[in-house]
Amino acid sequence: MEHYPKSIQELIRNLAKLPGVGEKTAERLAMHILRRPVKEAEMLADSIRMVKQKVQLCQQCFGLSDGPQCHVCMNSGRDSSVVCVVEQPADMIAIEKSGAFSGLYHILGGTLAPMEGVGPEDLRIRELFERIERDGVQELILATGTSVEGESTAAYLVRELSARPVRLTRIASGVPVGGDLKYVDKMTLKCALDGRHAL
Amino acid sequence: MEHYPKSIQELIRNLAKLPGVGEKTAERLAMHILRRPVKEAEMLADSIRMVKQKVQLCQQCFGLSDGPQCHVCMNSGRDSSVVCVVEQPADMIAIEKSGAFSGLYHILGGTLAPMEGVGPEDLRIRELFERIERDGVQELILATGTSVEGESTAAYLVRELSARPVRLTRIASGVPVGGDLKYVDKMTLKCALDGRHAL
Known part of the structure; x- marks a missing residue:
């Protein structure tokens, strides 16, 4: 690499x-950038800067957003009574x-991992509970991963929320569509x- | 892609x-940039801009350089009597x-391609001839590619330079080292x- 000029x-x-x-x-990428017009390189550089300046987390669901609320939360056509976690x-x-879901989301920001010191207060669980109360959420679809951490986070939420008047569901696990057994x-x-379900 | 915020x-x-x-x-790259510190993203963005601002072609050999002359041409330890084209x-x-060459270079900027309208005046051939004259180059190693265009460009240079007092050589073609026949x-x-050569 020392054969290139310093800036390269x-x-x-x-x-x-x-x-x-x-x-x-x-x-190879650097040589490509060198060959392309200045304009194109500047667009790339600007979009890298912009993404760090503009992207924030939605105040409601904590998804990626260009403004205080993301386009899903702002869409009045979405069913706000169902929240996918x-x-x-x-x-x-x-x-x-x-395209299979028309409700809203709640992003936890990770999974519970006691061994690594990640407890409920490190995830957006308090915000989820507040939201259920405030917005009258009727169904919570627990869509954390099917790893050990994802499952235990879902189990924790079920335990904490069982007393509240909200329906709790978990996404199905099974053979991927088109998958070979x-x-x-x-x-x-x-x-x-x-x-398995009856036919 | 329309599911991402505009800036992403x-x-x-x-x-x-x-x-x-x-x-x-x-x-995947965009999500990585989002996750990394602002500092790191800015370093990447800046280095893209810098490379377009700073890199120019060396005035002598037309190689990549951060200044008017590249570090090879500026190195007084190199043998200026041998030029690799x-x-x-x-x-x-x-x-x-x-690390096998200690002379200087001359970058043509392409190969002759009459079918695509690339003639000798589109390459840095005039500059090469001037350089041979001016700097008293004794050997010119023709290291254009071994494609049809590379070979015909080398043949053109041999024809044009045969009358001048400069030794012309061509890099060897053969089986790559470690290659299986x-x-x-x-x-x-x-x-x-x-x-083949005698042993």
Whole structure:
């Protein structure tokens, strides 16, 4: 890398911090940026700065947003009586992409992990409880992951919320659609069998 | 992508213009940038801007440089009587990385391609001729690629320079070191046989 001018070395070093980008790829990206018009490079640089300046968490659901409220919370066409609880903003986006949900979201910001010192007060659980009360939420879909941490976080919420007049549901676990049974792990197959339904 | 806030969409669009980066990868990179400290994102944005502001072509060899002359041309320890002629700045860097050359370079900026309207006046051939005259170059190593265009550009230079008192050489073609003969193409094998040397 020392064969490049200093400014290119600097760019390669910064690009190589991106996930999945090694030094070779960073070199290739840097050479591409050098070849392209100044305009295009400036658009890229500006959009990196902008995203850090503009993106904040929605005050209601804690999803990614350009303003105080995200476009899902601001959409009056969404069913505000159903709230889907997820771990991270990326989970909300995955569900939005599916187009299968028309309610609102609540992003916890992680999962309970006592071994790593993450307790209920580190997640947005207090805000969730307040929201259920304030907005008259009728159903809470627990869509945390199916990892041990995701399951135990869901179990914690069930325990804490069982006394409240809100319906609690959990997303189904089972064989992925289009999935081949022989490639599905044992736990998933067990879930798929336990969760079987009549035809 | 429309599920992201506008500023993230903009970043994803700009990242997806990079070579080998599709929309999925661009999403992943954007989410990484969002998660990292502002400082790190700004360093990346700044280095993109800087590279476009600072990098210029060396006035002597037309290699990449942060100033009017590149660090190879400015290095008085290099042998200025031997000049290696390459197509692009990246070729110069590849040879520098090998550590096998201690002379200077001349970057043509491409190859002759009459079908695409690239003639001698579009490359830095006039500058090369002037340089040979001015700097008393004794050997010119023609290291253009071994593609049809690279070969014909080398042949053109040989024709034009044959009357001048400069030694012309061409880099050797043959089997790559560590290469398995059965994976080497026919033309390369022919070159390796034609270029055989006594032991």
